[in-house]
Amino acid sequence: MLKSQRQKDFVFDSVIYVVLFIIMLTMLYPFYYVLIASFNKGSDSLLGGVYLWPRNFTLENYRVFMDDPKWVKAFLVSVLRTVSGTLLGLLLTSIVAYGLSHRDLLFSKVYFTVIVFAMYFSGGLIPYYVVLRSLGLLNSFAVYIVPSMLSTFFLLIAISFFREIPAELKESAHIDGAGELTIFFRIILPVSTPVLATMALFMGVGQWNSWLDSAYFVQSEELRTLAFRMMEVINKSNSPMDSLAVANSVSAGVTSFSLQVTSMVVSIVPIICVYPFLQKYFVHGIMLGSVKG
Amino acid sequence: MELQTQVRSPGTGGSRQSSLWKRFKKQKILHLFVGLGMIYLLIFAYTPMFGILMAFKDYSISGGIKGIFTSDWVGLRYFDEFVHDYQFGKLVRNTLVLSLLKVIFAFPAPILLAIMLNEVKHMAFKRLVQTISYLPHFISWVVVVGVSYAFLSADVGVVNKALMAMGFTDEPLAFLTSPNYFWGLAVGSAVWKEMGWWTIIFLAAISGISPSLYEAAEIDGAGRLARIRYITLPGMKGTIVVVLVLTIGSILGGGLVGSNFEQAYLLGNSINNPTSEIVQTYAFRVGLSDGRFSYAAAIDLIQSVISVALIFSSNYIAKRVSGSSLF
Numbered sequence: 030m031l032k033s034q035r036q037k038d039f040v041f042d043s044v045i046y047v048v049l050f051i052i053m054l055t056m057l058y059p060f061y062y063v064l065i066a067s068f069n070k071g072s073d074s075l076l077g078g079v080y081l082w083p084r085n086f087t088l089e090n091y092r093v094f095m096d097d098p099k100w101v102k103a104f105l106v107s108v109l110r111t112v113s114g115t116l117l118g119l120l121l122t123s124i125v126a127y128g129l130s131h132r133d134l135l136f137s138k139v140y141f142t143v144i145v146f147a148m149y150f151s152g153g154l155i156p157y158y159v160v161l162r163s164l165g166l167l168n169s170f171a172v173y174i175v176p177s178m179l180s181t182f183f184l185l186i187a188i189s190f191f192r193e194i195p196a197e198l199k200e201s202a203h204i205d206g207a208g209e210l211t212i213f214f215r216i217i218l219p220v221s222t223p224v225l226a227t228m229a230l231f232m233g234v235g236q237w238n239s240w241l242d243s244a245y246f247v248q249s250e251e252l253r254t255l256a257f258r259m260m261e262v263i264n265k266s267n268s269p270m271d272s273l274a275v276a277n278s279v280s281a282g283v284t285s286f287s288l289q290v291t292s293m294v295v296s297i298v299p300i301i302c303v304y305p306f307l308q309k310y311f312v313h314g315i316m317l318g319s320v321k322g
Numbered sequence: 323m324e325l326q327t328q329v330r331s332p333g334t335g336g337s338r339q340s341s342l343w344k345r346f347k348k349q350k351i352l353h354l355f356v357g358l359g360m361i362y363l364l365i366f367a368y369t370p371m372f373g374i375l376m377a378f379k380d381y382s383i384s385g386g387i388k389g390i391f392t393s394d395w396v397g398l399r400y401f402d403e404f405v406h407d408y409q410f411g412k413l414v415r416n417t418l419v420l421s422l423l424k425v426i427f428a429f430p431a432p433i434l435l436a437i438m439l440n441e442v443k444h445m446a447f448k449r450l451v452q453t454i455s456y457l458p459h460f461i462s463w464v465v466v467v468g469v470s471y472a473f474l475s476a477d478v479g480v481v482n483k484a485l486m487a488m489g490f491t492d493e494p495l496a497f498l499t500s501p502n503y504f505w506g507l508a509v510g511s512a513v514w515k516e517m518g519w520w521t522i523i524f525l526a527a528i529s530g531i532s533p534s535l536y537e538a539a540e541i542d543g544a545g546r547l548a549r550i551r552y553i554t555l556p557g558m559k560g561t562i563v564v565v566l567v568l569t570i571g572s573i574l575g576g577g578l579v580g581s582n583f584e585q586a587y588l589l590g591n592s593i594n595n596p597t598s599e600i601v602q603t604y605a606f607r608v609g610l611s612d613g614r615f616s617y618a619a620a621i622d623l624i625q626s627v628i629s630v631a632l633i634f635s636s637n638y639i640a641k642r643v644s645g646s647s648l649f
Contacts, residue, residue, distance in 0.1 A: 034545070041546050045438050049451050052435065055514065056454045059469045062480060066472065077483030125359030128352040135346050140356055147367035150630075153622035155609045156373020156390075160366065163387040179362045209351040238462030245610050260464045260588065263471055266478075286478045293468045300460050307460065308453065 060297065067091070067294045071287030090291040093283045099250075100258060100292065107255040110173040111236040118232045119225060121178045126187035127213050130194075148181040161246060172246045173236070173254075183228045190224035191217065227310040230303060237299065255296055262289045377401075377620035383613060400620035409604065417600040417625075420582055421573045423509045428579045429569055431517045433562065436524035437554055441546065452525075455518025463584040466515055470507065470589070474498055498589070501597040508589060508598075512579040520565070527561035528554060559644065567640050571633025574601075574625055601625055 066074055070085035078084070094100050129140060151157075157176075166172040194217065202212045218225070243257035253261075266285055346353070372390060377400060379393040404410060435455065442448040458466065473481050474497035482494040497503045535553050544552065569577040576582035583602040590598035601621060609618025 038546060042441070045441050046447075049438055049442065049447075053451050053454050056458060056518065059473065060457075063469060063472060075478055077480070077487065080480070080484075121358065121362070124355050125362075128355030128359075131349070131352055133345075134349060134352060134356070135342070136353075140360065143360060143363060147363050150371060151367065151626075152370025152373045153619065153626060154606065155615050155619040155622055156370040156376065157366075158610060159373055159376075159383065159390070159615065160369050160387065162383070164365070176366055179359060179366075181363075181367075184359070209355070213355075234460050238460075238464070240462065240464050256462055256464050259468060263464065263468045263588075266471065266475070286472075289468060290472060293465050296465055297461060301457075304457065304460070 063290045063293050063297075066287065066290040069287070070282045071284035072282045074287055075284065087282065089283055090287045094288060094291045094295065100255075102251065103253050103255045103258040104295065106170075106252060107237060110170070110254065111233050114174045114177060114236040115229050115233045117174055118178045118180075118183075119229055122180065122183050122228065123187050123218065123221070123225065124213065125179065126184050127191055127217055129184070130188050130191035132192070144181050144184060148185075158246075167246050168248050168252070170252060173239075173242055177232075177235070177239075180232075183232070187221075187224055187228065190221060194220060223310070226306065230307050230310060233303070234300060234307070237296075255292065259289070259292045259296060262292065374619060374623055376616050377623045379616060381616045381619075383615055396616075400617045401624065403617065404621050404624070409599070412596065413599060413601045413604050416586075416597055417574060417582070417602070419597075420505060420508060420586070420600060421576065423505055424512060424577045424579060424582075425569055425573060427509050428513050428516065428577060429566065431513050432520035433524050433558070435517055435521045436528060436558075437550055439521065439525060440528045440554065441550075452518065452521065455521060457518070458515040459519035461515070463515075463581060463588055466511055467585075467588040470511055471498065474507070496593075499591060499593045501594045504589065504594045504597040508582075508585045511589075512576065512581055512585065515581075516579040523565065524558060524561060527558045531557035563640050563644050567633070567636045570636035571629065573632060574629050 062080075065079065065081070065083050067090055068086055068088070069079050069083040070087045071090060073079070073085040128134065129137065131137075134140075161167055161172060161176060166175060198216055198220070199212055202216055207215070238256060240254065240256035240260050243252070243254040244260065247253065262285055266289065369387065373387075376390050376393070378395060378397060379390070380396050381389055381393045383389075385393055407413075439448050439451060442451075471479070473479050476482060476494040476496055476499065479494070479497070481497075482491075485491050486494065495503075497507060531553065535557075536549055539549050539553055572580055574582070576585070582600055583606070586598050586600045586603045587606070590603065602625065605618045605621040605625075608614050608621070
């Protein structure tokens with residue numbers, strides 16, 4: 030009886046381990062495949078059969094990528110929007126949240142109603158586009174930064190964090206004659222690194238991955254982002270009318286497919302680099318997210 | 323006594339008012355901070371809400387924001403036009419099928435993964451699987467579509483190359499350019515991308531279950547499956563209901579994995595269009611590509627109204643059935 034129970038447990042455990050192992054492989058292999066394809070000669074990849082390591086190792090794909098001003102510019106625009114968008118977003122979100130974190134703030138009920146309503150309802154894309162157009166934001170770098178500076182979701186997270194900061198900290202600074210701005214920059218921000226880091230990572234990833242704004246709110250080729258260029262090259266090779274395009278050599282041995290996987294690696298690597306930090310914070314984030322709706 | 327209060331009350335009222343003013347003046351910097359946020363929301367969240375009016379008007383983009391208010395009313399003309407659009411049936415079917423398929427497959431997947439992970443005793447292995455499983459959540463849809471292209475396309479896709487090399491098929495299968503595969507492709511890649519992420523919340527729910535329950539069940543002779551059935555699942559019930567309410571409320575956008583638009587837009591092409599075009603992508607194209615703003619806004623509005631109705635009704639039902647709800 031006891032023995033059969035143990036046997037059953039063994040079967041049960043084995044099934045679970047095997048299934049989990051397969052899931053893990055399914056999650057990991059696509060990334061790995063894109064990586065080896067980016068180090069394989071483009072014309073050779075088209076023959077198929079490259080599964081485990083580069084068969085015809087080359088750095089040519091990366092060389093062509095870095096020599097093409099179109100890709101380099103897109104990369105720089107993406108870096109610039111990610112850095113500036115994150116910093117300005119953090120600044121606005123935390124300064125508004127600081128004001129709202131005071132429990133004795135007058136009209137705070139009104140303020141919170143305004144925020145929560147904006148969280149649940151939106152005007153939709155078309156009226157949003159009209160507003161961006163009327164503000165003159167279309168076709169400018171600012172369209173990447175300004176409209177996404179304040180998210181109601183992060184605002185509520187920051188408020189709940191600031192409320193946990195001991196009031197004595199602020200009071201003693203008040204007694205010393207410090208103004209609200211001084212208190213905010215000198216006392217509140219330095220003790221809030223966990224919440225600032227969480228917000229920065231999520232805002233940063235959002236900025237880095239965003240492609241729709243670059244496709245529809247911007248026409249200038251100078252302002253295209255890495256995500257947009259990637260979409261462009263994927264769409265082109267995916268288009269049924271243009272199926273020969275993949276085989277088109279961009280230069281010796283480099284195809285638009287090999288350039289596509291190279292750009293994907295360039296886009297994934299920064300995320301993998303911040304991943305350990307993301308992981309440290311995002312469990313907190315998703316728990317709050319689930320309450321938010 | 324009555325006289326006293328009568329005499330007193332105007333006085334207290336006055337001083338209360340002036341103390342309110344005093345408090346406000348004392349907080350003025352804080353109100354300035356908050357005011358920045360309010361102005362921001364007014365511009366980027368509330369002005370677009372008023373913009374919904376254009377769905378009932380003959381709006382032209384040259385009118386700018388003012389045009390939203392000054393253009394002529396046309397009533398429900400654009401709603402009527404959409405219902406009679408020759409693509410209407412297709413759009414509604416595609417939107418509903420894609421959304422329902424995602425609830426059916428994407429909702430249980432993280433629950434199953436969480437239960438399986440909970441049965442793993444090697445902490446290092448458990449953490450490894452988890453860490454890898456939520457990595458795709460942080461990768462953009464553009465990259466995910468690029469990955470599906472690298473694996474499934476007819477000319478470079480590694481899956482097609484392998485199938486042909488092994489002799490399963492002579493011709494490459496048109497996974498990306500055939501209406502037959504789109505739904506499977508969209509649901510599969512959505513599960514792949516978001517399953518691990520939503521597992522976090524279900525694992526958190528499981529970790530809240532008291533270990534003594536498991537010990538007692540073991541003493542009573544309950545096997546592993548019985549423990550999952552009678553302890554783990556009931557312990558997750560509250561979380562499951564909340565997530566289900568969220569899923570149903572956002573079902574038209576893709577539920578948990580919330581990506582109907584991005585998938586239909588990025589994976590869609592002229593050949594798989596009969597199954598890949600959904601209400602959202604259609605509204606988007608009609609609006610931003612064809613410049614028919616009022617018509618697109620009307621289509622968007624229909625979908626938003628349905629979504630809001632869904633979230634309230636699913637919340638109500640959840641409250642009645644299980645006692646757990648979102649609000």
